[in-house]
Amino acid sequence: MIQVKGLTRRYGNLAAVSDLSFSVSEGEIIGFLGPNGAGKTTTMNMITGCLRATAGTVTVDGADIETDADRARKIIGYLPENPPLYPDMTVDEYLEFVYQLKKCTLPYTEHLTGICDMAGLSDVRGRLIRNLSKGYRQRVGLAQALIGDPKVLILDEPTVGLDPRQIIEIREVIRSLGQKHTVILSSHILPEVQEICDRILVIDHGKIVADGTPAQLSERVEGAEQLNMTIEGEPAAVLGVLRAIPGVSEAVVTVEDGMKCVYRITAESGADIRRAVFDALSQHRLAILSMQQVELSLEDIFLELTGAEPAPEQTISTDETQPEASKQKKKRRLFGRKRGDDK
Amino acid sequence: MNAIRKRDTQGFFRSPLGYVYTGAFLTIMNLYFFAICVLSSSSDTGSVFSNMLIVFLFLMPILTMRLFSEEYKQGTDRLLLTAPVSVWEIVGGKFLATISVLLVALACTLPWIVIIAIFGEPAWASIIGCYIAVLCASAVFAAMGMFLSSLTESQLIAAVLSFALFLGLYIADMLSYSFDSDSLLGAVLSWLSIFTRYDSFMSGQFSLGNLIYFLSLTGLFLYLTARVLERRRL
Numbered sequence: 001m002i003q004v005k006g007l008t009r010r011y012g013n014l015a016a017v018s019d020l021s022f023s024v025s026e027g028e029i030i031g032f033l034g035p036n037g038a039g040k041t042t043t044m045n046m047i048t049g050c051l052r053a054t055a056g057t058v059t060v061d062g063a064d065i066e067t068d069a070d071r072a073r074k075i076i077g078y079l080p081e082n083p084p085l086y087p088d089m090t091v092d093e094y095l096e097f098v099y100q101l102k103k104c105t106l107p108y109t110e111h112l113t114g115i116c117d118m119a120g121l122s123d124v125r126g127r128l129i130r131n132l133s134k135g136y137r138q139r140v141g142l143a144q145a146l147i148g149d150p151k152v153l154i155l156d157e158p159t160v161g162l163d164p165r166q167i168i169e170i171r172e173v174i175r176s177l178g179q180k181h182t183v184i185l186s187s188h189i190l191p192e193v194q195e196i197c198d199r200i201l202v203i204d205h206g207k208i209v210a211d212g213t214p215a216q217l218s219e220r221v222e223g224a225e226q227l228n229m230t231i232e233g234e235p236a237a238v239l240g241v242l243r244a245i246p247g248v249s250e251a252v253v254t255v256e257d258g259m260k261c262v263y264r265i266t267a268e269s270g271a272d273i274r275r276a277v278f279d280a281l282s283q284h285r286l287a288i289l290s291m292q293q294v295e296l297s298l299e300d301i302f303l304e305l306t307g308a309e310p311a312p313e314q315t316i317s318t319d320e321t322q323p324e325a326s327k328q329k330k331k332r333r334l335f336g337r338k339r340g341d342d343k
Numbered sequence: 344m345n346a347i348r349k350r351d352t353q354g355f356f357r358s359p360l361g362y363v364y365t366g367a368f369l370t371i372m373n374l375y376f377f378a379i380c381v382l383s384s385s386s387d388t389g390s391v392f393s394n395m396l397i398v399f400l401f402l403m404p405i406l407t408m409r410l411f412s413e414e415y416k417q418g419t420d421r422l423l424l425t426a427p428v429s430v431w432e433i434v435g436g437k438f439l440a441t442i443s444v445l446l447v448a449l450a451c452t453l454p455w456i457v458i459i460a461i462f463g464e465p466a467w468a469s470i471i472g473c474y475i476a477v478l479c480a481s482a483v484f485a486a487m488g489m490f491l492s493s494l495t496e497s498q499l500i501a502a503v504l505s506f507a508l509f510l511g512l513y514i515a516d517m518l519s520y521s522f523d524s525d526s527l528l529g530a531v532l533s534w535l536s537i538f539t540r541y542d543s544f545m546s547g548q549f550s551l552g553n554l555i556y557f558l559s560l561t562g563l564f565l566y567l568t569a570r571v572l573e574r575r576r577l
Binding site for chain 1: 347350417418420421422423424425426428576577
């Protein structure tokens, strides 16, 4: 459905996107994942024809975005990062304008009612966009992209600025859209793309660093690397025990609290040390109050992938109310491995 | 193109700006009409209309400043650029919207003609010529203002730039009088001057050359605006 070949965008000497190539097949929901400034929006702007590529081509359903722009644009519905709304119009007036602008030939009343129902706008159709909350504006933006029933939907951070309930609703909408449309969405929130998308493209510094289904990507990152643990016992003794465990490369105290300190244990790469830690501590009758795998945020993963220094300190969210020793693995991490380990 | 024209025309009257604009224009022009025609019992609309362009010189930047600057600011230019319309349709739609507002303002001056027709004998040819001339000349201003608006995200900068340009043109026109019309500079300035050509319309002479000059100048700035829009994608 979408073919992107060698897409490059330069601003002066700075390459915002360099030599990006991928293709998306019909009905696929694909997620661009990357930190801010990775080139996600630039890529989307180029796919929609908003921005001209320095080099490379984009073909949408056989229509080149440069040479066959009119046909390609009719196939694409685009929701930019800031929804392109006119605050002085009502929702109905705005959608009517977009309907005419896109030279849509579908039956007007039916089409718009359908879209408003889907985007949850039926109650606010007569209101001025200026007076709508951020969540509703986002929905109007989504409704705008849906007008004309485009085969391809490009959504730039569709859930940004929404409250949790709205995020879930929008995700539902996107998932249902995926049955009829090809969707490209971008996000810097890992669980989000993991949940909605059939396939994930990880972009950093304008390059694709990983490409695959969520399952494929998580296969690459089995095993623990860092643990946050609350252990009851004399810190010196605990540290001695921890450092003696094979596979542990480092153990430090991160929160001092008398006999109940919080420790950060780093494993040698690839090793799952959780069982070994449990065995060693129970042997020395040191109670584990909590154990948690450090979830790498996307930023950290990128820092790892790009070989930079990791973030100095992470927020520790140990569950202090849970007294008995518990092993818990909250969420599976994606591609948390150091660069070069897996290839 | 029609969708954009409609939205922009309506957009103008959604805010108080449209009404204030028309109101200010009519207040000033009616004072002129009262002073020139009513008080001296004259049917010489040409003198009223020759002042109209000066009024437009001040008011046109307010009309054109928002055309593109506002779109850039709101991010709605994305919507227009990704819609299946060409830059020509965008530029054309916005230009026609501006002209529509001008037509509304001009239509409000029609009672003058009625008043003259009741109390005297209107010179129909001259009146029609005046309306055509003011429309052509203000179309040039509109195209110039729109071009400057397409260059910047700030409405204020767009307005100041257009105002400076219009005033500069006006001063160039005044300079052309102080130079000898035999000298090259004087001849060039007066040939280029919108106001000189406009005044020759007002005095009742219809000239195809002047009409072509206005139309091609308008076309030039519409073309430049379209080029700017295309450049923005680069």
